[in-house]
Amino acid sequence: MYLAGFSLNIVTLLALSLVVGILVDDAIVEVENIARHLQMGKRPIDAALEAANEIGLAVIATTFTLVAVFLPTAFMSGIPGLIFRQFGITAAVAVLVSLVVARLLTPMMAAYFMKAHPTEEKDGRVMRAYLVIVKAAMNRRKTTVAVTAVVVALSFATIPLLKSGFLPASDDARAQITLTMQPGATIEQTDATTTKAADIVGKLQDVTHVFSSVGSASSGGGPDSSTTSSVGSATLVAVLSPIGERDRKQSEIENDIRQALSVLPGVRVAVGGGGNGTKLEITLASDDANALDSASTALEEQLRTLQGIGAVTSTAARQAPEIQITPDFARAAALGVTSSAVAEAVRVATNGEYSADLPKLNLPQRQVPIVVRFSPETRTKLDDIKNMRVAGTNGNVDLGSIADIRIGGSPSEIDRIDRMRNVTLSVELNGRILGDVNREAQALPALRRLPPGVTLVEQGELQRSSELFQSFGLAMAIGVFCIYAVLVLLFHDFLQPLTLLMALPLSLGGALVPLVVTGTSFSMSAVIGLLMLMGVVTKNSILLIEYAIMSRRQGMSRFDALVDACHKRARPIIMTTIAMAFGMLPVALSLTGGDSSFRQPMAIVVIGGVMMSTLLSLIVIPVIFTFVDDLNEALKRLVHRTGPDTAGSEPQASNDRAAITFKPELSKRGQGQR
Numbered sequence: 001m002y003l004a005g006f007s008l009n010i011v012t013l014l015a016l017s018l019v020v021g022i023l024v025d026d027a028i029v030e031v032e033n034i035a036r037h038l039q040m041g042k043r044p045i046d047a048a049l050e051a052a053n054e055i056g057l058a059v060i061a062t063t064f065t066l067v068a069v070f071l072p073t074a075f076m077s078g079i080p081g082l083i084f085r086q087f088g089i090t091a092a093v094a095v096l097v098s099l100v101v102a103r104l105l106t107p108m109m110a111a112y113f114m115k116a117h118p119t120e121e122k123d124g125r126v127m128r129a130y131l132v133i134v135k136a137a138m139n140r141r142k143t144t145v146a147v148t149a150v151v152v153a154l155s156f157a158t159i160p161l162l163k164s165g166f167l168p169a170s171d172d173a174r175a176q177i178t179l180t181m182q183p184g185a186t187i188e189q190t191d192a193t194t195t196k197a198a199d200i201v202g203k204l205q206d207v208t209h210v211f212s213s214v215g216s217a218s219s220g221g222g223p224d225s226s227t228t229s230s231v232g233s234a235t236l237v238a239v240l241s242p243i244g245e246r247d248r249k250q251s252e253i254e255n256d257i258r259q260a261l262s263v264l265p266g267v268r269v270a271v272g273g274g275g276n277g278t279k280l281e282i283t284l285a286s287d288d289a290n291a292l293d294s295a296s297t298a299l300e301e302q303l304r305t306l307q308g309i310g311a312v313t314s315t316a317a318r319q320a321p322e323i324q325i326t327p328d329f330a331r332a333a334a335l336g337v338t339s340s341a342v343a344e345a346v347r348v349a350t351n352g353e354y355s356a357d358l359p360k361l362n363l364p365q366r367q368v369p370i371v372v373r374f375s376p377e378t379r380t381k382l383d384d385i386k387n388m389r390v391a392g393t394n395g396n397v398d399l400g401s402i403a404d405i406r407i408g409g410s411p412s413e414i415d416r417i418d419r420m421r422n423v424t425l426s427v428e429l430n431g432r433i434l435g436d437v438n439r440e441a442q443a444l445p446a447l448r449r450l451p452p453g454v455t456l457v458e459q460g461e462l463q464r465s466s467e468l469f470q471s472f473g474l475a476m477a478i479g480v481f482c483i484y485a486v487l488v489l490l491f492h493d494f495l496q497p498l499t500l501l502m503a504l505p506l507s508l509g510g511a512l513v514p515l516v517v518t519g520t521s522f523s524m525s526a527v528i529g530l531l532m533l534m535g536v537v538t539k540n541s542i543l544l545i546e547y548a549i550m551s552r553r554q555g556m557s558r559f560d561a562l563v564d565a566c567h568k569r570a571r572p573i574i575m576t577t578i579a580m581a582f583g584m585l586p587v588a589l590s591l592t593g594g595d596s597s598f599r600q601p602m603a604i605v606v607i608g609g610v611m612m613s614t615l616l617s618l619i620v621i622p623v624i625f626t627f628v629d630d631l632n633e634a635l636k637r638l639v640h641r642t643g644p645d646t647a648g649s650e651p652q653a654s655n656d657r658a659a660i661t662f663k664p665e666l667s668k669r670g671q672g673q674r
Helices: 010-038 044-075 078-113 125-139 141-157 187-202 250-263 289-303 329-334 339-350 382-386 434-442 460-491 496-501 503-518 524-553 558-588 600-641 650-660 664-673
Strands: 174-180 207-219 227-240 268-271 279-286 312-314 319-327 360-362 367-369 403-411 420-428 455-457
Touching: 010 044, 010 078, 010 524, 010 558, 044 078, 044 460, 044 524, 078 460, 078 524, 125 141, 125 558, 125 600, 141 503, 141 600, 174 187, 174 250, 187 207, 187 227, 187 250, 227 250, 250 268, 268 420, 279 289, 279 434, 279 460, 289 312, 289 420, 319 339, 319 382, 329 339, 382 403, 434 460, 460 496, 460 524, 496 503, 496 524, 496 600, 503 524, 503 600, 524 558, 524 600, 558 600
Parallel strands: none
Antiparallel strands: 174 227, 174 268, 207 227, 279 420, 279 455, 312 420, 319 403, 360 367
16 A cells, blocks of 8 residues: 555555455465364374365465456546555455465464364264255256256346445535525625524534534636635535434434525525535536526426425526616717727726726735725616716716616526536435436436437436446456456366356345345445455355365265365355354444444445355355366367377377366276276
């Protein structure tokens, strides 16, 4: 982290916490295998050496599988990529370091601290029942595969039921309220309304303090632009009770604030800081201002009909009252009055002269500019403005004699995106899931039938959510390919790694069904949990299949080797699953204190997926292994049949077949004949 320039933040801490669980899993596998060798009566040092050598390939394979899962996430694009880059690199490097610890430190400590206790190994009722189930599954392979296919199909059927979002709504014990007055409101009116709103909010339950700020400063983009103040807006920050001292969520308190402030007349109230998971933004853009205004107005009205949401606000500028002066150019030309003279007279009378041209009052320490203009009362009276004198070539004339002066209105500001005018409608989710509200909004007639020339622009959390799922899909595809490549290199086989990859779909049901049952959204934290799940479930399959392959090389039949692998490796697999599930349980139940909204979906995905995949993998993976092995043997026979059939090449073909065949019985027979 130091060399990469990463900070110690919630993402890197999450990566480290996940790697700690994986390191414990590696240690469990090592120690359990050493303990099994100690039960055979071996010396601790001999047991540590032989057990570490026996389990070495499986531990290395599982570690590089995890690296193949985590590392591609570091190359995701967009905003999610900036977050996952720190997660992926931190997790991948930490897993590699954990491999060194598991292969060197753990066996060394076991050799000196573990004692030999030779005992007669007896299987309990659970193990005997499990072995009976495994044998029955392998004897009825087609039935087992059919049941597994139904389970996987039902797992994929839950995908449309998932709620989606970028990040889950957080509870930071702070509620932000934005008040927007009517155009033309004075600072005194805004301050009075803000004081009243602060009194209302301060009396609500679970609100401890209220801070208010009247007016917001903004400046233009040019070098000569001056800073202006929006006197018609105010911001209140309500500090809530700590999350452990109240029994209500922040969204429920914000809903109470929203209802309490509805008594304020003529004020637009927006509750919530607009953080992740709290607001849906829908942006419309068009070059046709009239079509954009009508579309945004219709959509705003229909959005207010959605159930369970908060306030709906629009960035469409409301009509600000103004005095509009339209010169009569023919009359002005006849009297020798230019348009620049009209503009200068109106500007000086209503706003004052430019600061560079203002007279200054010289004081000992500073200069005070002197601004001369109409009084505030005079600036709002049409008769006084009509009587304003404007310089002409034939003398001064009244402004009313050369211009039409009236009260009108126009937009106070114009927003653009990609050079098109745009309007953004913000919907406060009020505790609801972003994806659900977005689906309901997309079904509204105003969005389904937009006027010609008006387009929907994806921005805000919708854009980041789309980037997340697209990048995650690509990263997962690359991860699966990398897992397959690593397993091919380690096991020297192109087909058997497919058996290990079959554990991935088996875990989907356990990962997705709990999200649907608990109503948790599939967000970034759930994606992190799913990534971790990919590595963990593959790890269990590697432990099982690697031992079966090793047993077959020692002369066992395929059936006996698989049963023996299930018998020897079921205990460490179940131990690692229980350790992982119970380690995540406090996070899933929100027992860790503070706001666990970001970590909870990850824990739910990991617990459900690990338990489901372990249950199915211990039974289904041996069956899938037999099918893949049958396919492997069929391909070998096909290659042998299509090979050269001349007499001179027969002995060489026979030797090749004996070298590549995977049946230990043939090797034994060959040795006996020799």
